[in-house]
Amino acid sequence: MRYKKTMESIKINVMQKLLKANDAIADEIRKSLKKKGVFFVNLMSSPGSGKTTLIEETARKLGKKIKVIEGDIQTTLDAERLQKLGVPAYQINTGPFGGDCHLEAAWIKTAIDELGMDDLEILFVENIGNLVCPAEFDVGAHLNVLLISVTEGEDKPLKYPLAFQVSKLCVITKMDLLPLKHYSLAKLRQNIKKVNPACAVIEVSAHDNVGLESWFEILKHKPGLL
Numbered sequence: 001m002r003y004k005k006t007m008e009s010i011k012i013n014v015m016q017k018l019l020k021a022n023d024a025i026a027d028e029i030r031k032s033l034k035k036k037g038v039f040f041v042n043l044m045s046s047p048g049s050g051k052t053t054l055i056e057e058t059a060r061k062l063g064k065k066i067k068v069i070e071g072d073i074q075t076t077l078d079a080e081r082l083q084k085l086g087v088p089a090y091q092i093n094t095g096p097f098g099g100d101c102h103l104e105a106a107w108i109k110t111a112i113d114e115l116g117m118d119d120l121e122i123l124f125v126e127n128i129g130n131l132v133c134p135a136e137f138d139v140g141a142h143l144n145v146l147l148i149s150v151t152e153g154e155d156k157p158l159k160y161p162l163a164f165q166v167s168k169l170c171v172i173t174k175m176d177l178l179p180l181k182h183y184s185l186a187k188l189r190q191n192i193k194k195v196n197p198a199c200a201v202i203e204v205s206a207h208d209n210v211g212l213e214s215w216f217e218i219l220k221h222k223p224g225l226l
């Protein structure tokens with residue numbers, strides 16, 4: 001029992017040190033991008049909520065200079081989607097290194113060095129798809145954004161509160177799929193408010209071009225940078 005307790009406290013200690021080191025690099029990234037005037041946005045969500053699609057529509061319609069760091073366990077599919085649109089994209093795959101389900105600031109720093117940050121207005125990170133681990137690791141973004149599609153259920157803010165709490169903006173995606181049976185948008189909004197009363201919420205459909213203007217306005221306003 002005592003042995004188990006000691007192992008637990010060693011694990012906690014190591015984790016705390018890791019997170020502290022991560023936070024220091026994240027702060028460095030935030031400051032250096034601010035100096036360059038680059039707005040850094042971290043997109044988090046479950047797999048399939050529409051992160052890549054939203055970046056694609058942003059690249060097509062916003063008219064800003066964009067680069068993207070893509071996080072996935074395997075494949076370069078998302079980076080390829082963006083490169084097809086002429087958007088420089090750097091893919092990080094965690095699969096060969098144990099399959100981590102989040103991105104860390106040190107890896108973002110390497111990706112930033114590879115991509116180059118001159119002549120750039122917005123840097124997106126598309127974090128690895130899940131509502132748990134990405135919330136624990138600061139990547140140095142000026143704005144954390146949580147996407148949740150209308151097919152994921154209203155209860156997710158209550159089940160995965162940290163992801164909603166570290167985000168200043170929540171984007172409800174796939175609004176074109178409403179009305180759904182057994183789903184209440186009002187309930188989802190209530191639950192987001194319960195876990196993070198300060199979180200701004202917008203509703204979009206990337207497919208039907210709904211709500212994208214609100215998204216673009218936020219990107220133009222650069223909250224967290226200016």
Ligand SMILES: Nc1nc2c(ncn2[C@@H]2O[C@H](COP(=O)(O)OP(=O)(O)O)[C@@H](O)[C@H]2O)c(=O)[nH]1
Nearest residue numbers: 047048049050051052053054174176205206207
């Ligand atoms: N109906 C609908 N489907 C969408 C929308 N945005 C994305 N999708 C679809 O959802 C699936 C996953 O999208 P993707 O952008 O790859 O999600 P990601 O895993 O979060 O990057 C794809 O089949 C998209 O076409 C939307 O606004 N409406």
Ligand SMILES: [Mg+2]
Nearest residue numbers: 051052078126
């Ligand atoms: Mg994607």
